[in-house]
Amino acid sequence: MMDWSDRHCRYMWRLLSKNTLLYTEMVTSAAICHAPNIDRFLDYSDQEHPIALQVGGSQINELVTATQCANRWGYDEINLNVGCPSDRVQQGMIGAVLMGHAPLVADVFKAMSDVANMPVTIKHRIGIDDKDDYGYTQDFVSTLYNAGCRVFIVHARSAILNGLSPKENREIPPLKYESVYQLKRDFPDAEIVINGGIKTLGESQEHLRHVDGVMIGREAYQNPMILSQVDRELFGGNTDYESAVDLLHDLVPYIDNVVAHSGQAKFVLRHCLGLIQGVPGARGFRRHLSENMHKPDTTSDLLLEAISSHLTTA
Numbered sequence: 231m232m233d234w235s236d237r238h239c240r241y242m243w244r245l246l247s248k249n250t251l252l253y254t255e256m257v258t259s260a261a262i263c264h265a266p267n268i269d270r271f272l273d274y275s276d277q278e279h280p281i282a283l284q285v286g287g288s289q290i291n292e293l294v295t296a297t298q299c300a301n302r303w304g305y306d307e308i309n310l311n312v313g314c315p316s317d318r319v320q321q322g323m324i325g326a327v328l329m330g331h332a333p334l335v336a337d338v339f340k341a342m343s344d345v346a347n348m349p350v351t352i353k354h355r356i357g358i359d360d361k362d363d364y365g366y367t368q369d370f371v372s373t374l375y376n377a378g379c380r381v382f383i384v385h386a387r388s389a390i391l392n393g394l395s396p397k398e399n400r401e402i403p404p405l406k407y408e409s410v411y412q413l414k415r416d417f418p419d420a421e422i423v424i425n426g427g428i429k430t431l432g433e434s435q436e437h438l439r440h441v442d443g444v445m446i447g448r449e450a451y452q453n454p455m456i457l458s459q460v461d462r463e464l465f466g467g468n469t470d471y472e473s474a475v476d477l478l479h480d481l482v483p484y485i486d487n488v489v490a491h492s493g494q495a496k497f498v499l500r501h502c503l504g505l506i507q508g509v510p511g512a513r514g515f516r517r518h519l520s521e522n523m524h525k526p527d528t529t530s531d532l533l534l535e536a537i538s539s540h541l542t543t544a
Contacts, residue, residue: 232314232316236254237275238488241277241278245470246477249465250461251281253282253309254282258324259285259295262285262296263292263295282307283303284308290341307348308342309383310335312335315396332370332373339378356387383443387404387406407426411440421443425444429449429453431456452504495533500523514539
C-alpha cells in the first residue's frame with residue numbers, strides 16, 4: 231500500500247469505520263532515521279486512532295530508532311513488514327526477502343520489543359520462491375513465536391522474488407487460505423490475521439470462523455465504501471454513511487484545512503475516485519476530478535462542482 235494509505239486516505243477510512251485498525255503505508259527504517267523531516271512519514275490525525283505504523287528494514291539499530299519514534303508519536307502498534315516483494319526493498323534486505331532469514335527477524339523483533347511501549351507485530355507471506363510448503367511457513371512462525379511474537383498478519387500467497395513483478399506477486403501465486411487456518415490451529419494462543427484477495431465482508435466473516443482477524447488492503451482503496459459496513463456487520467455498531475455523497479460533503483472541511491496549511495487539495499481528492507461506483511454520473515464525477523485536481527489552485531470547490539454536475543441523482 232505504499233503511496234496509497236497515506237494520512238489523507240486514512241482520515242477518509244476512519245470516517246467510514248470507527249473501529250477498524252488502520253495501518254500506515256510501509257515506511258523504511260532508513261527513511262525514519264535519516265530523512266531531514268520525518269514528520270512527513272510519521273504525522274497523522276488524532277482521529278485516525280487506532281493506528282499502526284508499518285515499517286520495513288533489517289538493521290537492528292535503525293528499527294530500534296523507528297520503534298522509539300513510534301513511541302513518541304503515540305502509535306497503537308508497530309508492524310514489521312516481512313512480506314513486501316518489491317525489487318526496490320529486496321535490495322535493502324527489506325520485506326519478503328527476510329523470510330529467508332528467520333533468526334535475523336527474531337533478533338529484530340526482540341530488539342524492537344525491548345523498547346516498544348506498544349505491541350510489535352509481524353506481517354509476512356506463506357513462503358518465498360520454492361520455499362512454499364506449509365512446513366517452511368510453520369518453522370518461520372515458530373522462530374518468531376519463540377522470540378515472543380504473538381500477532382502475525384499473514385498474506386496467504388508466497389512471494390516469487392525472482393521473476394515476478396510486485397503486481398504479479400499480488401495475483402499469480404495461488405492463495406492458500408488453509409495454510410493460514412493451519413497456523414491458527416498450530417499456534418492457538420497467537421493472534422492470526424489473514425490477508426490477500428479478500429473483497430467482501432461476507433468473505434471476511436467466513437475467514438473469521440478460522441482466524442482472529444482480517445486485513446483488507448487494495449479492496450479498501452479501490453472500493454472504500456466497503457468500510458461503511460464494517461462497524462455494523464463485524465463490530466455490532468452503527469454506520470454514519472449509507473451514501474458516498476454524504477461522505478464527500480463531510481470531507482470538504484478536511485480539504486479546506488489541508489489547503490489552509492499549505493497543502494494541495496489533490497492529495498485528498500485522489501483518494502476519492504473509488505468512492506463513487508455503480509451510480510448514474512459516476513464516470514463523469516471521476517473524470518471531473520481527475521482532469522482538474524492537479525491544478526495548484528484547486529480547492530474543495532472542485533469536489534462540490536463534481537458532485538453537483540454529475541451526482542445530482544445519486
